[in-house]
Amino acid sequence: MxxxxxxxxxxxxxxxxxxxxxxxxxxxxxxxxxxADLIPLLVAFAGFxxxxxxxAVFGFSLGLLVDLPSFQTLGVNSLVFTAVGYGAGxxxxxxxxxxxxxxxxxxxxxxxxAAVGFALLQFLLGVKAPVxxxxxxxxxxxxxxxxxxxxPVYAVMHRALASFLPDDPRRRRRRAYTTGGLSPLSRA
Amino acid sequence: MHDKAxxxxxxxxxxxxxxxxxxxxxxxxxxxxxxxxxxxxxxxxVLSPIQEGASRVFKPVRDLFGWFGDTIxxxxxxxxxxxxxxxxxxxxxxxQQQLAEAKQRGELNQADQAGLSKYGPVDAxxxxxxxxxxxxxxxxNKGKSDGVSxxxxxxxxxxxxxxxxxxxxxxxxxxxxxxxxFATSVVVGQQRFAGSITPAIGAPGDLLFTPVDxxxxxxxxxxxxxxxxxxxxxxxxxxxxxxxGTVSRIDFGEGDLDKRIHVxxxxxxxxxxxxxxxxxPHADLEAK
Numbered sequence: 001m002x003x004x005x006x007x008x009x010x011x012x013x014x015x016x017x018x019x020x021x022x023x024x025x026x027x028x029x030x031x032x033x034x035x036a037d038l039i040p041l042l043v044a045f046a047g048f049x050x051x052x053x054x055x056a057v058f059g060f061s062l063g064l065l066v067d068l069p070s071f072q073t074l075g076v077n078s079l080v081f082t083a084v085g086y087g088a089g090x091x092x093x094x095x096x097x098x099x100x101x102x103x104x105x106x107x108x109x110x111x112x113x114a115a116v117g118f119a120l121l122q123f124l125l126g127v128k129a130p131v132x133x134x135x136x137x138x139x140x141x142x143x144x145x146x147x148x149x150x151x152p153v154y155a156v157m158h159r160a161l162a163s164f165l166p167d168d169p170r171r172r173r174r175r176a177y178t179t180g181g182l183s184p185l186s187r188a
Numbered sequence: 189m190h191d192k193a194x195x196x197x198x199x200x201x202x203x204x205x206x207x208x209x210x211x212x213x214x215x216x217x218x219x220x221x222x223x224x225x226x227x228x229x230x231x232x233x234v235l236s237p238i239q240e241g242a243s244r245v246f247k248p249v250r251d252l253f254g255w256f257g258d259t260i261x262x263x264x265x266x267x268x269x270x271x272x273x274x275x276x277x278x279x280x281x282x283x284q285q286q287l288a289e290a291k292q293r294g295e296l297n298q299a300d301q302a303g304l305s306k307y308g309p310v311d312a313x314x315x316x317x318x319x320x321x322x323x324x325x326x327x328x329n330k331g332k333s334d335g336v337s338x339x340x341x342x343x344x345x346x347x348x349x350x351x352x353x354x355x356x357x358x359x360x361x362x363x364x365x366x367x368x369x370f371a372t373s374v375v376v377g378q379q380r381f382a383g384s385i386t387p388a389i390g391a392p393g394d395l396l397f398t399p400v401d402x403x404x405x406x407x408x409x410x411x412x413x414x415x416x417x418x419x420x421x422x423x424x425x426x427x428x429x430x431x432x433g434t435v436s437r438i439d440f441g442e443g444d445l446d447k448r449i450h451v452x453x454x455x456x457x458x459x460x461x462x463x464x465x466x467x468x469p470h471a472d473l474e475a476k
Contacts, residue, residue: 086201
């Protein structure tokens with residue numbers, strides 16, 4: 001992705017909007033007792049679309065935004081989401097999965113990694129929490145819910161960031177027609 | 189060129205991970221009046237109006253999704269409500285007897301009949317729910333300027349909800365009683381068995397009652413109330429006789445000492461909306 005002032009602004013607005021939506025609407029809507037978690041999806045897709053460096057920076061910033069006003073331990077979410085954003089970006093850079101359902105797998109994996117990473121850090125920080133079946137069930141439910149909403153979230157993020165992606169084949173085709181290039185039909 | 193990009197990518201990752209670890213270590217090591225906590229208070233002051241505005245904007249979205257969720261949960265809730273109704277009917281009979289006795293005692297002792305109003309309740313609305321199962325916190329729209337201060341107990345119509353963790357001018361963060369940091373002294377049942385209550389860590393929404401007397405004959409369905417201040421030198425954060433929950437299950441281990449008494453909180457934390465902050469929790473002590 002071409003990093004520019006506009007792309008950074010758009011990513012920041014996406015992060016801010018997603019965070020507000022999460023804390024004011026989505027976290028209130030529970031299915032089987034748990035809400036979906038938009039934040040890991042946003043971070044993973046930022047990395048998946050824009051690359052590992054952007055994903056890591058976006059994850060760090062969004063983690064900080066989550067921790068700051070909610071009086072949680074600063075740095076925990078930043079660390080977890082930095083890893084998630086970087087990892088999702090590396091998957092794109094190394095594998096470049098072209099399958100249409102790849103974002104679903106990335107979203108599910110990102111949510112699971114974020115949940116497990118967050119739990120591990122909490123254990124390291126001294127929270128005395130045994131791994132109960134209830135906690136495990138809640139984590140699995142969040143992964144399941146996030147898997148269900150992964151595709152629409154990816155579509156929104158891809159649409160918002162598409163203009164900054166020079167390698168998008170659809171954009172290349174569209175540019176070719178509008179700048180006087182030959183369409184496949186006229187070439188035939 | 190490629191090597192340079194790789195080096196830059198790795199450098200960014202290392203810097204971000206190091207920054208996170210430094211933040212984490214510094215935050216964990218400092219007191220609640222430390223610099224990073226002050227930054228958080230500042231951020232809360234700046235972001236809470238935005239959060240409150242967004243909460244109003246997203247209310248229709250919330251209601252729409254809530255409708256779907258409520259429909260899915262409705263059947264379970266109905267069955268649960270029927271069970272609770274039956275339990276409540278049985279308890280009402282014994283409560284009426286207790287009420288008659290309490291009235292007589294009250295007349296004799298000239299006790300204050302004002303209830304919780306003497307504790308200076310301030311109505312508040314929740315505009316942010318905790319996004320994580322690990323931190324059981326909500327943000328309310330009342331703060332220092334409304335008389336709310338750190339440590340004030342928070343209740344709703346059902347009973348005890350939590351305590352104020354942090355305040356700014358117009359908002360406050362409330363830690364719920366299901367948070368890992370909660371603990372207080374309580375009394376249980378008609379015989380007022382004393383003990384303490386803590387959250388069942390790892391089982392969100394469940395509390396555990398530990399009686400002082402391990403042989404206390406606590407039964408399922410017994411009400412759990414805050415004990416209030418028993419010793420004036422160690423003031424309790426919570427006023428007496430605020431309902432915390434109901435004994436929901438007792439797991440018997442090997443003998444009385446191995447008993448685990450589970451308490452279901454009176455407040456429904458998945459559907460919290462309006463709360464009351466008791467800004468003068470020690471009013472009854474001051475009146476003595």
